[in-house]
Amino acid sequence: MLATRHIVLFLGFSLSVEAALADSLHVCVDKNPLPPFVYSEKINGAGQLRGYSLDLIKQLLTGAGSAFDIKSLTTADIQKKLQSPDPKSGCDIVLDINKTPAQEAFLWLTPPIYQLNYDVMYSWERYMTGMGVKSLADLNKLKMCGINGYDYGSLSKQLKIKLIPNVKDAIFELKDKSCDGFIAEGVVMRYGQRMNSYQVPPVGCIRLDGTAKTYHIGIAKHVVGANLLLSKIQQQLTILSAKSGSLSKLAETYDVNAISCQERLNVSP
Missing domain, CATH: 3.40.190.10 (Periplasmic binding protein-like II)
Incomplete structure (x- = not known):
């Protein structure tokens, strides 16, 4: 009887997590443009957000079957909402995050999506x-x-x-x-x-x-089922990486591959 109860409780929890993830996730991007990763461009006379990181998260969430919307906010507002313990704060996912202990205090991070020097x-x-x-x-x-x-x-x-x-x-x-x-x-x-x-x-x-610094997609720890969402996104990232040239084509579209410099200088940490 006790084992049955545990199974029922587990199934109930799993269903509640799946239901929470079925709600639209809020991807928050900074109003301060960061081309070519996230920026606004006039297309047919109207401003439209685009960029390498934005296109990537759209593909990952679509592949994971997760509904989402895009919100453009100030840096301060994004940080406040991400750090809030409230699952309904209004920001669930953030892009272009440099891995630091301060960020990891309130975000789960994906593997690197690009590296800059x-x-x-x-x-x-x-x-x-x-x-x-x-x-x-x-x-x-x-x-x-x-x-x-x-x-x-x-x-x-x-x-x-x-x-x-x-x-x-x-x-x-x-x-x-x-x-x-x-x-x-x-x-x-x-x-x-x-x-x-x-x-x-x-x-x-x-x-x-x-x-060199690596940049990641961040998922707020206040998101119900954040670990499950992280797992789904990582799975989609693996699938996309395995597809012939998919990530390379995206990188080429936005010209995010490392530039070639005439000289090099070693910098010790």
């Missing part, structure tokens, strides 16, 4: 044969710029980085030689150059080996 971008017209640096000490003799709010990790302790409010201003300082080099994730810069978003001049780059 920091590169030193410099004006090709100014340094046609490269910057010729051999060490971080050499870089510190030059004027390095970065973006305020970026997580430069150990680089910020090893390099003197002048922080600029946004990418457009940093590009301007690169053009007028207020900065000798601009430390950025080269993939993001390449997209801006391709779309003429930042009016990026012809640039060369130095790959900063040792600065």
Whole structure:
């Protein structure tokens, strides 16, 4: 009798989890665009969200049979909703998460969906044969710029980085030689150059080996059945990876593969 009761309770719990997952999941994306991963583009005169990470999560959730909607919110609102213990807070899934203990306190993370490196971008017209640096000490003799709010990790302790409010201003300082080099994730810069978003001049780059960061899809721990959802998404990610060229085609569509730099410099953590 007791065993039967346990089976009934387990089935009841499983059904309640499945019912909760049947409700629309809220995928929250930052209003601050992060091309080519999530951004808005005018299509037929109307703004439409697209990007590598957004297309990927749509495919994964559709494959998992999970209903979902997309919400565009401020960074502060997303963080508040994700950290809330309330399952109805309004944010269940978030994209482009760098794995840190702080994030893992309230999120379950998928395996990496992409990896980025920091590169030193410099004006090709100014340094046609490269910057010729051999060490971080050499870089510190030059004027390095970065973006305020970026997580430069150990680089910020090893390099003197002048922080600029946004990418457009940093590009301007690169053009007028207020900065000798601009430390950025080269993939993001390449997209801006391709779309003429930042009016990026012809640039060369130095790959900063040792600065790689992986990015993940995060599922809020307050989601009922979060572990089951994580398992379903990981299963779909495995299926998509196994499909001939599926992920590669998506990466090619949004040009998210690592850029090729003329020089390399090793950075110890």
